[in-house]
Amino acid sequence: MSNPAIYSLTPITFRLDLKDPFIFTAHHIDHFPEGNSQLGPNTPAEQKEFSMYYGDIVPGFPEHPHTGFETITLVEQGTVDHFDSLGNGGRYGAGDVQWLSTGSGVEHCEMFPLLHEHQPNPFELFQIWFNSSPAQKKAPPDYKMFWREDIPHVYETDDSGLTADVRVISGQFKDTAAISRPPNSWAAPSENRVNIYLITLPPHAALTVPATTARSNRFGYFYQGSTLSIEDQQIQRKYLAELKPDSDIRLQAGYSEARILWMEGEPIGEDVAMRGPFVMNTVQELDDAFRRYRATRFGEWPWSNPAPVFDRKQPRFASYDGGKREEYPEEPEKNAV
The missing domain is CATH 2.60.120.10 (Jelly Rolls)
Structure with a gap:
């Protein structure tokens, strides 16, 4: 050079392959069509430039585990519905950022509801996988919303x-x-x-x-x-x-x-051992993390199905403390995604 x-x-x-403390970044761009009554696409995926990812009805990533790193999700266009095994949920949209520390282990889902019925639903986000130190890999999971109004x-x-x-x-x-x-x-x-x-x-x-x-x-x-x-x-x-x-x-x-x-x-300067959605420092720690996940599921999944979404009219919000506390970026009646 x-x-x-x-x-x-x-x-x-x-995918952007990066270096310590970053792991990689995924850049998702999808040209979703108009949404149907179930917040999914009204056109089969094979006929359009979009992916359903692992979703059957609504595109996105149903219930799945993480441990040992952080996901930093920067939404440029579209909407994300979040649910996790701690009992928290939320909806965030274009310009918002979610910072999730997976720590000792959490299950969550990230679904991409298509809110507009009479116009296309363009979608773009970055998700940065960001490593944690050995001590942080053992800490309780946590997340925080950075609302676009506050960034x-x-x-x-x-x-x-x-x-x-x-x-x-x-x-x-x-x-x-x-x-x-x-x-x-x-x-x-x-x-x-x-x-x-x-x-x-x-x-x-x-x-x-x-x-x-x-x-x-x-x-x-x-x-x-x-x-x-x-x-x-x-x-x-x-x-x-x-x-x-x-x-x-x-x-x-x-x-x-x-x-x-x-x-x-x-x-961070530590060895990285990665297997799917788990990021540890050694192979032994990975094996231990998978055994722990099989035994505990990182907590019981408290939602009715592995790919829940909110109602179309739900404004942007986040819940914390097992759903006991809610946060809105502004007054809900004014808060359109």
Whole structure:
């Protein structure tokens, strides 16, 4: 690679393979049609550009277990219904982020209800699989909603008067800090410098991302736009760049708006043993985790079926403490997804 700021460039179709403390990121894009009365597609999947994933009626991922890592789900378009074995549930939509620490083990489901009956239901989300330290893998599971109304934005104007928008999901961008992460997260302490941004550049706009530490791993995924210049090297859409962490990095959009998912953080520095939805440090720990799951199911599934969804008119919300406490991003009657 001739550019010293760019360590590697990888074309992406779906999965972004990353480095410690990140595991990988999945980028889901689906062109769902109008929804039917059951919140599923009114057209067979084979006739459209979408996947049902593991759902039969509603697309999504029915009841399944996780342990030993975190899922950070950034929704750009569409709706997600969440249910878990702790008795919590919630609905979140475009612009919202869910941060789930799976810790010692949890079952959950993520379904993608198609709320619009008379128009298409475009869908796009990123799900970042983010590792946990050995101590955090033993902690109780926990999750937190970052509502779009609360996520901080930084607006940076370049020398041409064009303004970039940086959504600060984790960590800090210059003087602007993100919402606090769940406490048992490698991303919670500021010294781990886990910065996750969603960057939007208007056509031809430029933005400089400040340096982090030499130990950090740093990635930029250019997922929407015509072209993007990284330190004067032009790259194409749907490329993942591994970048020099301890240098300022200048980005500039091409002739159309550019969007970039930016991820960087200090490594945990532990061995990773991964088998399906379980991420531990050794094979023995994986075997123990699977035995524990077979014995306990990480708690009884409290819902009537493995792929529940809420009513079409349910506003965005989250429940905590086994469903005893509810949180809404705004007044429910005003809260349309």
